[in-house]
Amino acid sequence: MPLLEVKDLQTRFFTRDGVVRAVDGVTFEVGAGETLGLVGESGCGKSVTALSLMRLIPQPPGKITNGQIMFDGADVLKMDDDEVRGIRGNNIAMIFQDPMTSLNPVLTISRQISEALELHLKMDRSEARNRTVELLELVGIPSAKKRLDDYPHQFSGGMRQRVMIAMALSCNPKLILADEPTTALDVTIQAQILDLLKNLAREFRTAFILITHDLGVVAGMTQRIHVMYAGRIVEKADTGELFANPKMPYTWGLLRSIPRLDEHRKERLVPIEGLPPDLISPPPGCKFEPRCQYRRDICREKEPELTGIPNAKPDHEARCWGTQSVSGGGWLVDLDWRHEIGDTAVLEEIKQEVAQVPAEAARATSADLPPDVTQKEGI
Amino acid sequence: MAVAYEKIRSTATAGSGKNILEVAGLTMHFPLTQGIIFQRQVGAVRAVDGIDFFVEKGETLGLVGESGCGKSTTGRAILQLYKPTAGSVKFEDTELTTLGGEQMRRMRRKMQMIFQDPYASLNPRMTVGNIIGEPLEVHNLAKGRAKTERVQELLQVVGLNPYFTNRYPHEFSGGQRQRIGVARALAVEPEFIVADEPISALDVSIQAQIINLLEELQSKFQLTYLFIAHDLSVVRHISDRVAVMYLGKIVELADRQELYEKPLHPYTQALLSAVPIPDPAIESKRKRIILTGDVPSPVNPPTGCRFHTRCWKAQQICSEVDPEFIEHSPRHWAACHFPG
Numbered sequence: 001m002p003l004l005e006v007k008d009l010q011t012r013f014f015t016r017d018g019v020v021r022a023v024d025g026v027t028f029e030v031g032a033g034e035t036l037g038l039v040g041e042s043g044c045g046k047s048v049t050a051l052s053l054m055r056l057i058p059q060p061p062g063k064i065t066n067g068q069i070m071f072d073g074a075d076v077l078k079m080d081d082d083e084v085r086g087i088r089g090n091n092i093a094m095i096f097q098d099p100m101t102s103l104n105p106v107l108t109i110s111r112q113i114s115e116a117l118e119l120h121l122k123m124d125r126s127e128a129r130n131r132t133v134e135l136l137e138l139v140g141i142p143s144a145k146k147r148l149d150d151y152p153h154q155f156s157g158g159m160r161q162r163v164m165i166a167m168a169l170s171c172n173p174k175l176i177l178a179d180e181p182t183t184a185l186d187v188t189i190q191a192q193i194l195d196l197l198k199n200l201a202r203e204f205r206t207a208f209i210l211i212t213h214d215l216g217v218v219a220g221m222t223q224r225i226h227v228m229y230a231g232r233i234v235e236k237a238d239t240g241e242l243f244a245n246p247k248m249p250y251t252w253g254l255l256r257s258i259p260r261l262d263e264h265r266k267e268r269l270v271p272i273e274g275l276p277p278d279l280i281s282p283p284p285g286c287k288f289e290p291r292c293q294y295r296r297d298i299c300r301e302k303e304p305e306l307t308g309i310p311n312a313k314p315d316h317e318a319r320c321w322g323t324q325s326v327s328g329g330g331w332l333v334d335l336d337w338r339h340e341i342g343d344t345a346v347l348e349e350i351k352q353e354v355a356q357v358p359a360e361a362a363r364a365t366s367a368d369l370p371p372d373v374t375q376k377e378g379i
Numbered sequence: 380m381a382v383a384y385e386k387i388r389s390t391a392t393a394g395s396g397k398n399i400l401e402v403a404g405l406t407m408h409f410p411l412t413q414g415i416i417f418q419r420q421v422g423a424v425r426a427v428d429g430i431d432f433f434v435e436k437g438e439t440l441g442l443v444g445e446s447g448c449g450k451s452t453t454g455r456a457i458l459q460l461y462k463p464t465a466g467s468v469k470f471e472d473t474e475l476t477t478l479g480g481e482q483m484r485r486m487r488r489k490m491q492m493i494f495q496d497p498y499a500s501l502n503p504r505m506t507v508g509n510i511i512g513e514p515l516e517v518h519n520l521a522k523g524r525a526k527t528e529r530v531q532e533l534l535q536v537v538g539l540n541p542y543f544t545n546r547y548p549h550e551f552s553g554g555q556r557q558r559i560g561v562a563r564a565l566a567v568e569p570e571f572i573v574a575d576e577p578i579s580a581l582d583v584s585i586q587a588q589i590i591n592l593l594e595e596l597q598s599k600f601q602l603t604y605l606f607i608a609h610d611l612s613v614v615r616h617i618s619d620r621v622a623v624m625y626l627g628k629i630v631e632l633a634d635r636q637e638l639y640e641k642p643l644h645p646y647t648q649a650l651l652s653a654v655p656i657p658d659p660a661i662e663s664k665r666k667r668i669i670l671t672g673d674v675p676s677p678v679n680p681p682t683g684c685r686f687h688t689r690c691w692k693a694q695q696i697c698s699e700v701d702p703e704f705i706e707h708s709p710r711h712w713a714a715c716h717f718p719g
Contacts, residue, residue, distance in 0.1 A: 041582040041583055041584055042582055156673040157673075158673055159673065186445035186446055186609065186674075187445065187609065187611070187650060187653040187654060188445065188649060188650065188653050188669075188670045189445075189673065190653065190655075191652075191653035191667055191669050191670075192669055192670070192671075194655070195667070195669055213582070213583055214583075214655065215657035216654065216655030216656055216657045216662075217655050219655065219656065219657045219658055219659045219661075219662045220655060220656075220659065220662030220663065220665075239659045240659050240660070243657065243658050243659055243660075244660075253584060254583060254584065255657060257583060257584055257586065257587035258583060258586070258587070258612065258613075258657070259590075259612045259613055259615060259616035260612055260656060260657065261611060261612045261615065261639070261651065261654050261656060262656045262658065262661055265615060265616060265635075266616070268591055268594070269587035269590055269591055269616065270587065271584065271585070271586075271587030271588040271591060272584040272587075273588070275552050275554070275585075276582075276584075
């Protein structure tokens, strides 16, 4: 039995302008210790999905109107408030996007971390304090003991995100939802945090749902990826399969609209034309149809289901008429995405090049760095 | 500083000889004060601390670095939106730092800016027509009917419907607003545009639209760009040359291909290795340089080389002597004691 099973989740926001179908029939599961990537643009419903899992949707205007969220055998949507509180922070924890605003500025960090320890694990003050030091050391905060009584503003962005991670880890949750955990950070700090998350996932066998818009971030971190668009999952596959053999034109669009460091420089980028749809009155057929260059009449008339794809791995699914073996569909099945994106030969050549990163770089992995670098900073 | 600049200048003029912008020893310190009635200065944020570079006519110079490294301040100090603490900024042989208000306003016809946040940089109470028409009025370029026509033409150039002139910014999406910002910058037919993170507030699928637009406009109107960004893959795509900043200094400057293939400065190498690549096969094989710690404070930057506190190559000399910004191979400058 998977750790988390979400079935046909629908979350709507009832606004003056109409009903926003932010999450519209999302079904997925996460196994114990697995890292799942949820990828999509802003407004596609990925964050609302995460908040729904924790029952943190502001109500009103929001409401979970349908679905089932089975966590460890119990339906989160059927729990009363006390039961949900017992799960939140304890079994499911969340790392938010913006470490600048998601910590309480008037409480010391030891207060903020030990709050959960005292509440869920019934520790007393001094136990909780000792555990907090351990947690801060675990996430790599130098001289953790001295920093216990500091306030969030005394930490830098990367360090605050580490505090957030320590807080999420505090009760040994089975599942951590990380909502754009590195988007507010600089590249070099992003690399530190991703490295930390990867090690933690391996060490504690915690399951992660990693929510991001950055395909680069999920490529190195996840086992499976679900691509979301306009409140729906439009493609799901193993991470390797998704990047090697993406099938849905929206995924192609995401992959080719960004310039990549590992590719030869292209003369022009290929953007996805147009804008994401308005979720109050989405298009009747496929939600991506108005922006899709491979669309046919059927796409506008009827919305496709999320189904398996001929000639692809069995657990690879897409919500696209072009990949389905029905009458009038299936025109994308035999299309090689590499031809659609660029030259195959060039891609191969790049892979070789990147395999041999600068020799200097290879030598200087974090392990080789002098241990006193962090101390020298005297942060 | 001056020596380094002379070197840069001589090589530059030996090359194409068509520098639209020359920056020497540019310094921008923001004072930190204490006290309520008598404010005394207790220190300074050394946002930009003596940088030298030039921009050739028609090229795109990418300026990259992490937040707080001074790249946006550099852009603003060039346009004299901040009054630089020291140094010189020459635009087509006119020294900008000594110009008076009226003279500078006239110069601004030639140099414009595109801002990062399309939600904050457009006045919500002005119609699109007024936003784009304002620079035309300020510079006495068009009035009345001619102005309306010019605004419509500009909207068309940036890929918007010309009949949108009476709409307000809130009626547009982020990408469309950024197009309006581009149209406003183009209104006075500038030669040089500072684009300060023009795409970082936009969604992935929209970013490519704006990058393509900027490139089209560049070839159509022979524009020169200073493109400020933190995303190294975007900078590689759009730039001819790239400058890397760290804590108020340029640490490396080279032609695009040279910089990405043979980075000399350890900071550049670390930045390049930190960019995640959307391919799991490559990601699993790649070795990352993970820098420890954070960027130090620009109020009290480290002695010697500013990167030495995070550098894995650092030796005694790095904490004592600030390395000079030297040309290691033609058109490739770096400031490091142990480059390569």
